[in-house]
Amino acid sequence: MGRQRGPGAGSRPGCVVRAMSASQTRAAVADPGPGSRRRTWAELLAGRVKRQKLGPEGQQKVKESAVRLLWSHLDLSDLLLEVDGPPRKTLCLSQWVSCSGPEGCADPSSSLVGCALRDQASQLGVPVAVLSGQVVASGLVRICEADAGPSPEVLLTPEQRNKLSSLLEIAQNLLAHSMFSRVSFCRELWKIQNSLLLEAVWHLHVQNIVSLQELLESQADVQAVVAWLFRNLRLLCEHIEAPCPHADIGRAVLTDTVRLLVLSGFQKGVDLRRSVKLEQTPQVAAAVLGRMLTFALEALAGGMKEESPEHRTARGWFSTFSGHTYRGIISTDSPKRFFFHTLTQILTHKPVLKVSDAVQMQREWSFARSHPLLTGLYRRLLVALSPEELVSHMQEVLETCEVNWQHVLSCVSAMVVCLPDAQQLVTGWVARLLARAFGSCDLDSMVTAFLVVRQAALEGPSAFLSYADWFQASFSSTRGPHGSSKRALVFLFKFLSDLVPFEAPRYLQVHILHPPLVPSRYRSLLTDYVSLARTRLADLKVSIENTGLYGAPLSAGDVAEPHSQASQDVEKAIAVFMQTGKIPAAVLEASVFRRPYYLSHFLPALLTPRVLPAVPDSRAALVESLKRADKIPPSLYSSYCQACAAAAEMGPEGAAPGRKEEPRSAEEPLGLLTAALGELRALLTHPTQHDGLLAQMAVISERLGATLGLGEDDSSMEPVVQLSVLAPELEGQEQRVVDLLLTSFCQNLMAASSIAPPDRQGPWATCFVKTLCRRRLLPAVLTRLCQLLRHQGPSLSASHVLGLAALAVHLGESRSALPEVHVGPPTPASGLPVPELFDSLLPCGTKESSVLCLK
Structure with a gap:
């Protein structure tokens, strides 16, 4: 509001006199000069009356002159902001609006601020409610812009907060006396939205002056509303995760805002308090919530540092998915609908990965290797949704949308790890997928089943059975889904064959060592696949003969160092030899049919140099039995005997020269x-x-x-x-x-x-x-x-x-x-x-x- 000059028609001199601030009154009184006692306003008027007796016309001229003087200095915005000064300690703020004394309480027109607003509205020819909305909006902006630093802010300083509290108390009293227009107020706020802080809007909402729904609905430009709210929420999330003295206020603002957006955006309803149907707010709420989640997911995918602004923003936003945020609206269906929407958005965010990528990379998406913020978000969703609802919704998304396989499979890992009955749940889900896949040769269901079960197996035995156990249980009997017809068998082996170029060695070994049960007349399907898988292992320089003697497939680490599996095979062979007194059949078979593994790994593990005991133990007895059966090359046996003799000469301290010192990297x-x-x-x-x-x-x-x-x-x-x-x-x-x-x-x-x-x-x-x-x-x-x-x-x-x-x-x-x-x-x-x-x-x-x- 600019300063208004001239008394105009219909003014109330007495009211305007009361509206002048203390500083302006002192400025209007002449200085009596040095050496004179400063006289009061009453003494000046009394002396004036004694010197000059005024008639009715003279008194009227004096009043009009006083009105012109006061109007020339009156600024309603300053008047409202001055309420924060010392008078607030002794005067109830309602007196500034409603009345100046007990006798005038019934008539709002006799109030100080009320009269000033009515006078100026009369001068301008506008309704007083419209003018009051404009004046309060101007004061709110001046408070938000005060102490503004170079960096963008979203919270008020303590001084700004105190001034705003006083201003809003005046606005409440104006509202109570029907002297405040919400429509005009909202319109003025959107004109200066770049200077408007979210905390100030939150105070308007909490103190029932203007609700956030009404403010969002009052702006016709939806994109402008979304941009303003998204910017403020992003800054607020970053602010509360950084060390700051007022983080508790920021969390309250964020919690209330998110709660309101969820309630408005995911439940069709009516603002019962004002009986105003809000149609634009759901659109704004859904758009803002979606943009915030997208920003957080892209920040995680970008690999930002932990203390970067993006990381703090993502951490702050994900914290809003806790149960505390939705306390009070949990009885409605809005939170659940919002969580389903969020899960859909996560699973379909930037679906750039192909199935072949998922087959090769899913090991990197286990629970322990996924980003902690993402797994934390999954855990909060698991709390809000029942396991059955979660699986059903994931299946629906997989059937209807292009998905981000990294997010899908990391969500499966979180479900397997965090849900107590996840193994039974996932097993049932995979069984239904396989039944659908073989029933209609549905490749999508087949892909999903294998990826899901492999992802679950990555979480270890405490969470899910191994992939080898699942594959055997599913396909190693006539009751398997593949045994219904030749068509099902062809579908299975075509699927496995298409996976071969992308498979990890451990899965190919499982398929070879524990093949599906196939009727003899269809044996060629299995042999063709095994030949293809063996060729792929040969290209990877991983021989199936490197697999353990007792049918245990190598783990990821064993592929690189098969001697670790050989040590286990040696212990098992010694145990069997102790029980039977005979060379184990698996060892004899390996010496003939799997000779590369037998010579390169098993025998070196068995013939580890050591101090031989005086009375031959089971290991020594097995070595001698193999020597008599010509299963140990003479040169290798001679080297073994020499190394054992050298170990005996070195004594107990050097008794195991073949055992290398643990590398330093093993300590990590x-x-x-x-x-x-x-x-x-x-x-x-x-x-x-x-x-x-x-x-x-x-x-x-x-x-x-x-x-x-x-x-x-x-x-x-x-x-x-x-x-x-x-x-x-x-x-x-x-x-x-x-x-x-x-x-x-x-x-x-x-x-x-x-x-x-x-x-x-x-x-x-x-x-x-x-x-x-x-x-x-x-x-x-x-x-x-x-x-x-x-x-x-x-x-x-x-x-x-x-x-x-x-x-x-x-x-x-x-x-x-x-x-x-x-x-x-x-x-x-x-x-x-x-x-x-x-x-x-x-x-x-x-x-x-x-x-x-x-x-």
């Missing part, structure tokens, strides 16, 4: 595993963080695999585990890893028990034990338990005994899924289930052992 995976286990313990001590336990177990499984070279197919269990009770031994790296795991389990149990009883600690212990039950890890764990319980039992601390007892209980829960354990010296021993193994390891022959058994 172990350190990462230690850190992951420490984070799990920290989560257990904070009850509010228990929703992240399953996610942390996925990280531990990933790092455990990297430490020991385990793959997703390592969860396939052998039917028998051989355990040497008298002299259990472990390799150095294996023992360090197993000790770390067992110690962590005991510490976690104690930490969790200090917070909650065992039945309220969640599924962390069950998942932890499932992680230990891997094909190459379980024998090492049982060997270490044998060392501890049978040979070091009395020296264990109380916490260790308690932890091992709990471990025994959880192993007992998994009894049906665990192999039998053979214990004892070279004579054959009957197999024992794992739970009964503990009974055999705890003899009660002495007082100390009896006490340990009781504990």
Whole structure:
């Protein structure tokens, strides 16, 4: 508002006099001069009356002159902002609008601000409500622009907040007396939208002056509204994630704004408070929410640094998907509709990846390797949607849209890791996909089924069965979906053949070692595929002969270093030789039919130089049996004998020259595993963080695999585990890893028990034990338990005994899924289930052992 001059018609001199500010009044009074006592306004008027007696006409002229003087200095915007000064401490703000004293409360026209607004509206010839809207909008803008720095702001300073509070209190009183036009006010705000701060708009909404819906609806240019709100929300998300003194106010603004946008954009409704149907707001709300999610997803895909503005914005926006944000509207269907919309947008964001890309890259999209912000968003969606709804919606999106396979498969990983019944849910989903695929030769369903089950298998045995186990269970019997007709068989092998150029070696090995069951008359379909798969492995310089003797496919790490599998095969061969006294049939077959693996990997692992015992042990006996059967080349056997003699001369300190020192790089995976286990313990001590336990177990499984070279197919269990009770031994790296795991389990149990009883600690212990039950890890764990319980039992601390007892209980829960354990010296021993193994390891022959058994 500019300054208005001239009294005009219809003015109220008395009202305008009251409207003049204190500073303006002092300026209008003449200075009495130096040395004179400053007289009051009343004394000046009294003296004037004594010197000159005015008649009615003279008094009227004086009043008109006073009005002209006051109008020349009156500025309503300044008047409103001055309310924040000292008078606010002694005057109720309603007096500035409603009345100047008790006798005038019933008549708003006698109020100070009200009279000033009415006078000026009369001069301009506009309704007083329109003028008041313009004046309050002008004051709001001046507050927002005050103290504006070079960087864009979205929150007010404390001083601005105080001024705004006073201004809005005046606006509330004007509104209560029907002297305020919301329409005019909103129109004025959009004229200066670049200077309008979101917090100021939030205060208008919270104090019921103008709702955000009404403000959004008042602007005809939808794109301008979307751009303004998107800019402010982005700045606000970045602001609250940076260290700042008023982050709590920013979170309140963000929470209320998002809640309102979700309620408006995803539920058709009416503003019942004002009975005004809002048609434009849903469009604006959906557009803004979509742009914010797109910005966050692109920021994640761009690989920004953790403290970059984009990262902070994404982190702040994803935090709005927590249950706290939607408290109060959770009873409506708006949040669920919004979550479904969000999931669709995530799954279809920039679908540039092909199926072939997904087949080759999906290992990099596991839960532990996905961005933490993205997995955190998935976890919040999993809380809001039921598992059945989630799977149904994902299937609907896959059927109707082009999808981003990275987001689809990382979402599958999050579902498998975070949902307790995910294995059954995913298995049922995949079974339905296979039934549809073979029923109508639907290639899309076939692709989805294989990608989903492989992604689930990447999360380890604690979350899902291995790909090898699933493939065998699905296709190794006549009840499989492929056995219904020749058409189904042709469809299966064509699909597998088309995948061959993109397959990882571990999947080709599974298909070759555990092929689908095929009737003899269709055997050519299988042989053609096996020939193609073998050719592909040869191109990758990975021989199928490198596969373990007992049919265990190599993991990702074993493809590069097959000797790690050979060491496992040697231990199994020695165990079988101990039971039967004969060379195992698998070893004899490998020496003929898989000679490259036998000569290059198995024999070097068996003939590791060492100090030979005085009484030949089972390993030495197997070596001699193979030598007599001419299964060891003479030169290799001679080199072995010389190396063993050299080891004996070096003494115990150099007894294993063939064992190389662990490389320094091996410590890095172990350190990462230690850190992951420490984070799990920290989560257990904070009850509010228990929703992240399953996610942390996925990280531990990933790092455990990297430490020991385990793959997703390592969860396939052998039917028998051989355990040497008298002299259990472990390799150095294996023992360090197993000790770390067992110690962590005991510490976690104690930490969790200090917070909650065992039945309220969640599924962390069950998942932890499932992680230990891997094909190459379980024998090492049982060997270490044998060392501890049978040979070091009395020296264990109380916490260790308690932890091992709990471990025994959880192993007992998994009894049906665990192999039998053979214990004892070279004579054959009957197999024992794992739970009964503990009974055999705890003899009660002495007082100390009896006490340990009781504990």
